[in-house]
Amino acid sequence: MNHDEHEWQAQETALRALRDGSAGGDAGYRRVIAALRDAPAPMLPAGFAAVVARHAEAQAAADRRFERQLAIGLGIAFAVGAIVALAVFGRLGGAAAAGQWSGSLHWLFAAAVCVGVTALMPKPRASGSAQTL
Amino acid sequence: MTGPAPASDADRMLVEAVLAGRAGAFERLVREYQGLCWHVVQRMVRHPEDTRELCQETFLRVHQCLGQYRGESALKSWIAQVAYSVAKRHLERRRIPLAEVAGDEDGLSAAHAVADGHDLEGAHGDAEEAVQLHRAIERLPPVQRTVLTLYHLEEMPIGEIASITGLAEGTIKSHLFRSRRQLRDALGHRIGVAA
Numbered sequence: 448m449n450h451d452e453h454e455w456q457a458q459e460t461a462l463r464a465l466r467d468g469s470a471g472g473d474a475g476y477r478r479v480i481a482a483l484r485d486a487p488a489p490m491l492p493a494g495f496a497a498v499v500a501r502h503a504e505a506q507a508a509a510d511r512r513f514e515r516q517l518a519i520g521l522g523i524a525f526a527v528g529a530i531v532a533l534a535v536f537g538r539l540g541g542a543a544a545a546g547q548w549s550g551s552l553h554w555l556f557a558a559a560v561c562v563g564v565t566a567l568m569p570k571p572r573a574s575g576s577a578q579t580l
Numbered sequence: 581m582t583g584p585a586p587a588s589d590a591d592r593m594l595v596e597a598v599l600a601g602r603a604g605a606f607e608r609l610v611r612e613y614q615g616l617c618w619h620v621v622q623r624m625v626r627h628p629e630d631t632r633e634l635c636q637e638t639f640l641r642v643h644q645c646l647g648q649y650r651g652e653s654a655l656k657s658w659i660a661q662v663a664y665s666v667a668k669r670h671l672e673r674r675r676i677p678l679a680e681v682a683g684d685e686d687g688l689s690a691a692h693a694v695a696d697g698h699d700l701e702g703a704h705g706d707a708e709e710a711v712q713l714h715r716a717i718e719r720l721p722p723v724q725r726t727v728l729t730l731y732h733l734e735e736m737p738i739g740e741i742a743s744i745t746g747l748a749e750g751t752i753k754s755h756l757f758r759s760r761r762q763l764r765d766a767l768g769h770r771i772g773v774a775a
Contacts, residue, residue: 451757458760462732479763482713483732489618490628491635496610499636503606503643510644 525562529555585740587651595655598646609655610639616656617663619733623725624667626718634670638663653743657736661744664726671722679723679755709767716766724759727752 461472462480492498532555587595594612597605617638622631642662649658671678717725723745730736730744731752738756742749 454761455753455757458757466735473764475764475767476760478709478713478767479760480732482710482717482763483728483760485710485714486619486623486729486733489615489622491614491618491632495614495632495635496607499610499639500604500607502636503640506640507643 522562525558585654585657587649587654591655592651595646595649595651598643606643609642613656613659614639616660616734619729620660620663620726621667623729624664624722625670626722630670634666635663638666641666653740656734657740657744660730660734660736664744667722667726677721679721713763713767716763720759720762723747724755727755728759731756 457473458476458480461476464470464472465477465480465484594605594609598609614635617635618631621634621638622628625631625634638659642659645662649655653661668678717728720728727741727745727747730741731738736744738749738752741747741752745752747755
């Protein structure tokens with residue numbers, strides 16, 4: 448056993464002795480480890496947990512609001528785009544337009560499916576409020 | 581060395597309750613782990629006001645990211661990891677060195693640094709000596725202080741500390757060994773070796 452390994456064992460022996468409440472081990476390491484195990488008590492204000500929980504819930508609610516607004520905004524943009532597309536292609540008329548329409552309808556259908564699937568996907572966090580106080 | 585212990589049933593139930601939005605669940609989580617969070621952050625930054633703010637930031641992030649917790653480690657370790665990363669980023673922003681500069685193999689200069697002009701050997705009485713020892717601990721670099729705290733105060737195994745800090749287990753062991761030796765050396769030769 449080299450010197451460092453021997454000293455590591457001395458440190459660990461002092462730690463075990465302190466944990467067990469038994470005598471033994473290097474006196475210097477016992478004092479060092481006793482000091483390390485004696486940390487000052489947390490200086491957090493009373494009610495810290497309640498305040499943090501309220502902040503966290505408020506933040507989560509704000510995030511949910513933002514997501515909802517974003518979804519509504521995207522929905523509106525999608526609807527406007529669809530109306531513009533209908534207006535543009537609607538003016539064309541005739542057989543050629545009918546051909547383009549059938550292609551556009553495929554895309555519109557695919558987009559509607561995407562929106563539907565996204566809406567049906569499970570949310571990572573329950574949307575119900577967990578207001579604690 | 582063993583890796584971090586997986587989540588207990590109590591951990592899983594608490595996390596499920598928070599994710600389900602059950603009233604009071606997150607407050608319970610904060611109350612249970614605020615001491616741990618304080619110890620980790622305080623040992624890193626040492627400033628009580630900053631520590632309070634960073635503890636709050638830690639729990640806000642825990643709430644935000646709890647859905648990502650997979651239960652592969654104990655909830656205690658996961659929260660300590662978040663606290664450590666919040667405190668580390670705070671120190672990095674302020675350009676405060678996290679660990680001592682390598683190359684001080686004998687640890688003597690570091691021992692002098694932790695003693696920092698205080699005559700621990702000449703300190704009178706156990707209480708005085710304990711105060712000086714606490715001051716010497718405070719003068720250790722942030723990472724060493726935190727590793728010592730997690731090992732001695734929170735009684736976490738080295739593997740778990742490695743997963744919290746992202747350091748190799750050998751590095752953790754080296755920090756423990758050298759820091760304890762530095763503090764022991766700072767005490768001087770006043771103390772004899774007990775049988």
